[in-house]
Amino acid sequence: MATYYGTYGQKVQYLASDPSDPQVGQVWYNSTSATLKVRSVTTSGTWATGGNLSNGGRYGMGVAGTQTATLGFAGYGPVPGTTNSNKTESYNGTSWTNLNNFNSARYLLGSFGTQTAAIGAGGYFYPGGAQSATESWNGSSWTTVNALPTGRYNGGSAGTQTAGIYSGGNPPSNLVTNSSQLYDGTNWTNASNLNVSRGEVSGAGTQTASLAIGGYNPPTSPGTYITTTESYNGTSWTTLPATLNTGRGSAGTSGDQTSAIIFGGGNAGGPTAFLTATEIWNGSTWTSNPTGLIQKRSNLPKGPAGTTSAGIAVGGYNPPSSPITPATTEEWTGPGVGQTKTVTVS
């Protein structure tokens, strides 16, 4: 009979606890849990439930940071109703904690930065309409800083607190724009325009290496859900040959210009309007992940949080989900990430 030692030249380790840094392919027996374990890598991405938002579900939130150090703020919810939110919460990978409020409640805003240094820009306030105000977060409180040139919501955003970009979106007319602005930590300046005007666009990356993904144009029925991806190099936008497999607007993103994911969003009217579908960008093509979000959700934050390996979906909108604005968050683990699995022998 073949043995593990005979096949691989090594014995299975007998350990009281899992090793702290197991190598891919390593096999061991955990004597405490009486389980045989192996270190492998994920072959596709998966979503798991994360902690629930502490202020209830909201859609159109701002978000910044990483999967285990996330900042979530503003938004709208619960709906139906009129609740422009000014709540700010931080996530530590397990639970959400309340922080000092955003100064001016709004939703569908641009957002970028980290958990301790972030920007929230533009957005929509019901019943006031498109907003131009910008606020800066220093890790403990929000300060109103220089506003966008014009009010705008549903633009894609990316970057850091001192080097951000906000592109496309819906101006006060509720039509769509191709306008892009850069933020340097103090002022907004005009950048070159997107090639394709769009609202509900999703952003990823940095100010000088960003993506504008998908979106909706025009915002009138039936409209067109866009599959186009554009990249920005610090000077101009280029329409990339690769397109999304599923055109969508109001989707969430994680990652950067060369490695990103897009998830959820909406792409039609009726019951199929809201998506779970997740796609992975490798810098040249979009690939559909075999499985999507656990819950359908649209109107996710349009600025990125997390990475292609470890992303996060916060809030969103899914009529008639219960609640309509899900308080649940979902955490993404991408393909190629190491994972410890228990070997089942029957």
Added chain:
Amino acid sequence: MAYKYCVAECWGKGFITHSDSSKYQVSGFPGNVWQIPANNQDANLWVNKVAGSWKTKAEAQAIVDVEVTAAQAAWDALPDEQKQQPFNRQRPTAIVLE
């Protein structure tokens, strides 16, 4: 694909893990209704883990329908102006479980 249904309250982190998701797809619906593939031992164990209450498809559909009806009534009660604000324009629509 055939599915089974249960009702369970999502407590957040750990409710559905990456290990769960790598073995089968759990889909969430209104009313804390969760859909899992039928004839999947791991999925059955997940229902036990989350203390889920098994529902027939008809029972699960009824729970979803109650939520949909309530959401539609709430939307209908909104002022017309509010129905026109971004992303509140669509009356909640029925969900038919597979």
